[in-house]
Amino acid sequence: MRPLIGIPCRTGVRGENAEKPVYYSNQSYVHAVESAGGVPIIIPIMNDYESLRSLLSRLDGLLLSGGIDVHPSTYKEEAIAAISETDPALDKLELHLARWAYQEDMPTLGICRGMQLMNVARGGTLYQDLDTGYENGLQHANWHLPRNQTIHSVSIDPDSRMYQILGSDEVLVNSLHHQAVKKLGDGVAASGLAEDGIIELLELPERTFMLGTQCHPEELYHDNPIWARLFRSFVEASIEKMSLQLGMEAPVWSASA
Numbered sequence: 001m002r003p004l005i006g007i008p009c010r011t012g013v014r015g016e017n018a019e020k021p022v023y024y025s026n027q028s029y030v031h032a033v034e035s036a037g038g039v040p041i042i043i044p045i046m047n048d049y050e051s052l053r054s055l056l057s058r059l060d061g062l063l064l065s066g067g068i069d070v071h072p073s074t075y076k077e078e079a080i081a082a083i084s085e086t087d088p089a090l091d092k093l094e095l096h097l098a099r100w101a102y103q104e105d106m107p108t109l110g111i112c113r114g115m116q117l118m119n120v121a122r123g124g125t126l127y128q129d130l131d132t133g134y135e136n137g138l139q140h141a142n143w144h145l146p147r148n149q150t151i152h153s154v155s156i157d158p159d160s161r162m163y164q165i166l167g168s169d170e171v172l173v174n175s176l177h178h179q180a181v182k183k184l185g186d187g188v189a190a191s192g193l194a195e196d197g198i199i200e201l202l203e204l205p206e207r208t209f210m211l212g213t214q215c216h217p218e219e220l221y222h223d224n225p226i227w228a229r230l231f232r233s234f235v236e237a238s239i240e241k242m243s244l245q246l247g248m249e250a251p252v253w254s255a256s257a
Helices: 027-035 049-056 088-104 113-121 161-166 225-246
Strands: 004-008 010-014 020-024 039-043 061-064 108-111 152-156 170-173 189-194 199-203 210-213
Touching: 004 027, 004 088, 004 225, 010 088, 027 039, 027 225, 039 049, 049 088, 061 088, 061 113, 061 225, 088 108, 088 113, 108 113, 108 225, 113 199, 113 210, 152 161, 152 199, 161 189, 161 199, 161 210, 161 225, 210 225
Parallel strands: 004 039, 004 061, 061 108, 108 210
Antiparallel strands: 010 020, 152 170, 152 189, 189 199, 199 210
């Protein structure tokens, strides 16, 4: 039996005149979870959070994906001019999910915006825009380049859970963001830093599996087995959660299972 991994959706519009509102997720997140042995479940932005609980109770893991900016009001700051697109309904949903996952010790993987959201959910803050708010930094917003192109290195804390999973003290990453973690939230630890000191990896050591990456490993796991190990470890933690809920012994992970 494969674990169910929830992935919150994004909002958008389709049609010639953009008249059809839709919910969606990038295919790369879905297939990264699938390739690691999980079953991805897209979580819509629901009006009734009581109904949402019926879905959450069935999940074994949570993936908070990348996307638009986290609005600064979520960490009690005024927005600066460099803030890009935001979505209050999405912020509300994902903060609710991140806090629920922390409470339930639900295996969670945050990617880019998702990592930032995990930090904000624990009372942390963000750099609203690195170009204007962080001096002498690298060029982190490289949206003009292929999404799987690696840009800079990240040094990994050898005492961290991330090091145990990735098996390396340094890794090359893509870089597709202009916001980043500033002040760490309660119980949040930085486990990897870019060459300019920006936090690129984080984790919550008090939880079974709550890890975040500022890079986009869903675009890298095909070419670099390090990132495939991250998704596999995430799914394995979700299998253990599922087995505990069902009162079963956790099965050995297999790509063909």
